[in-house]
Amino acid sequence: MTALGLVGMPLPALARTGVQRVRMSVDGDTTRLVFDMDGEAEYSMFHLQSPDRLVVDIENARAVEDLKISDNPRSAIKAVRHAARNGSDLRVVFDLRKPVEPRSFVLMPAQGSPHRLVLDLTSGDAPAAPRSAEDNGSRRGRSQENLRDVVVAIDPGHGGHDPGAIGPAGTREKDVVLQIAKRLAERVDNERGMKAVMTRTGDYFLPLRERIERARKADADIFVSIHADAIANRNVQGSSVYMLSERGASSEAARFLAQRENQADLSLGGVPINGKDDSLTNVLLDLAQSGSLEASNTLAERMISELHRVGKVRKPEVERANFAVLRAPDVPSILVEAAFISNPSEERKLRSTSFQESLADAMLTGLRSYFSTHARPGTLIADGQPDQHIIRPGETLSGIADRYSLSVADLRSANDVSDDRIFAGQVLRIPRDG
Ligand SMILES: [Zn+2]
DSSP: OOOOOOBOOOOOSSOOEEEEEEEEEEETTEEEEEEEESSOOOEEEEEETTTTEEEEEETTEEESSOOOOOOOTTSSEEEEEEEEETTTEEEEEEEESSOEEEEEEEEOOBTTBOEEEEEEEEETTOOOOGGGGSOOSOOOOGGGGGOBOEEEEEEEOOBTTBOOOBOTTOOBHHHHHHHHHHHHHHHHHHSTTEEEEESOSSSOOOOHHHHHHHHHHTTOSEEEEEEEEOOSOTTOOOBEEEEEOSSOOSSHHHHHHHHHHHHHHHHTTSOOTTSSOSSTTSHHHHHHTHHHHHHHHHHHHHHHHHHHHHSOBSOSSOEEEOOGGGOOTTSOEEEEEEEETTSHHHHHHHHSHHHHHHHHHHHHHHHHHHHHHHOOTTBTTTTOOOSEEEOOTTOOHHHHHHHTTOOHHHHHHHHTOOSSOOOTTOEEEOOOOO
């Protein structure tokens, strides 16, 4: 396993951060470790094998007292050791019972709690999530019973007393993005190995951080926020895809847009995004996401190339801006501006069923493309294509071929089917690569 990145802010050389204790809790297949610290610190983390160990190096830090954890056979941790390193750093080594997938983030002091470094260790041999039992119509066999669906959080922008942008004919952004989001969610739910979670399903206001919370609670693998753009110049049209950037916006327009979308919370009674709240507003937490920026970028790029097939794309490259709603730690997140609601022709399109469906199709294809290379281990998609598909009423050969990214010809020849006549309950063999 590779190093997991550096997090933190520079500290004066003199002050060594005291690590007061490490606390452990176990929730299902996740072991959470929390370091209580008397200040900020940079850290890095890496995995060693045979035997499995997780090493955490905290820079310019010392253990205030012996770091201990209670013995819990359900946890991923067997034992903990620590030692000074390089004269000024603290190295903490966790002996693992089994391989884990670590995630980490930093919390600033809040409600009587000190600075904290949080590690969530999820064991790879996680038991089946209940949702994987839902049958999508195809199953390879016993080995798939333990595999989960990837979870796509779909976030229709705005809602309730926040209408979003309003088109020249009075179309409200909050309404069309909800319709598009619902069409996408339906497609995602029909997709083998994928499951959709909507942050809002009706016309109500949701603060930005609540949207992120909902996605995190659902263990979302990715987060897709859907909006419609607006600008004073009514000639401007096309879709764009944005990802989070901590290093400033990629263009003045991106900066302006981020300001406007973030404004929803400030002006409409949500949680101020740059206020003094616990986790979502601090710089350390923002940096903790750098691991998912790469994935966000890939997701955004694949979305753009698909949207390109549906309509005009305003800019062929991924735009970067500091959107509050995209600050979900560890969850690759993008924001899709589907079209310009301020452009009369695109406003009309945004209301039309056919355009909404094309957008949803394009986004689904973008998701497929992303997950074909980025599905996490333990998911049905990562496990590869299934061997067979049981036909459900209403399905067509071309629809099924599409679903498994096959040509109809390949599907026919793998099944000795010479025409398009198929029947519900029929079992088709799905040819795999190679
Ligand atoms: Zn918006």
